[in-house]
Amino acid sequence: xxxxxxAEAEAFYIAVYETVQRIPPGRVTTYxxxxxxxxxxxxxxxxxxxxKYLHHPPPAAGGNSIEFxxxxxxxxxxxxxxxxxxxxxxxxxxxxxxxxxxRGAMDDQGHxxxxxxxxxxxxxxxxxxxxxxxxxxxxxxxEDEEPD
DNA sequence: CTTGAGGCTCTGC
DNA sequence: GGCAGAGCCTCAA
Numbered sequence: 252x253x254x255x256x257x258a259e260a261e262a263f264y265i266a267v268y269e270t271v272q273r274i275p276p277g278r279v280t281t282y283x284x285x286x287x288x289x290x291x292x293x294x295x296x297x298x299x300x301x302x303k304y305l306h307h308p309p310p311a312a313g314g315n316s317i318e319f320x321x322x323x324x325x326x327x328x329x330x331x332x333x334x335x336x337x338x339x340x341x342x343x344x345x346x347x348x349x350x351x352x353x354r355g356a357m358d359d360q361g362h363x364x365x366x367x368x369x370x371x372x373x374x375x376x377x378x379x380x381x382x383x384x385x386x387x388x389x390x391x392x393x394e395d396e397e398p399d
Numbered sequence: 400c401t402t403g404a405g406g407c408t409c410t411g412c
Numbered sequence: 413g414g415c416a417g418a419g420c421c422t423c424a425a
């Protein structure tokens with residue numbers, strides 16, 4: 252996971268992960284939907300980036316921006332958000348297809364969805380139903396609804 | 400500071 | 413349905 256440089260960006264990434272974690276097994280939604288839910292309707296692409304970093308973490312040293320304040324922060328973060336705890340495979344593109352076109356991983360996503368009973372053939376005939384997390388009361392979390 | 404690229408989306412043919 | 417083009421935003425070089 253790349254830790255964003257600014258606190259705002261970090262909050263965005265975390266919001267993405269927490270939101271994606273609310274998608275139940277056997278259901279799928281879109282990058283754009285996630286973006287809208289977290290009040291960043293223009294950032295669908297960045298949602299994809301956030302998910303990408305779950306299993307394609309940039310090199311820890313030298314290159315990218317993994318800059319945790321200390322080791323325990325890093326440990327907690329990875330403990331909470333990783334490619335198994337965040338169901339990235341339940342996020343697909345707006346047209347109902349698998350968008351993830353990184354080498355080999357497309358099959359992985361397809362297999363995971365298939366294992367959950369989601370029909371994703373990436374063809375025109377059968378596409379999974381895109382769910383709205385709000386509609387089902389899965390977002391936001393009850394504890395998030397503070398009267399401000 | 401500019402540029403290019405990214406697991407996207409919408410619109411219009 | 414498929415194929416551009418444009419828009420949007422962020423990050424890294």
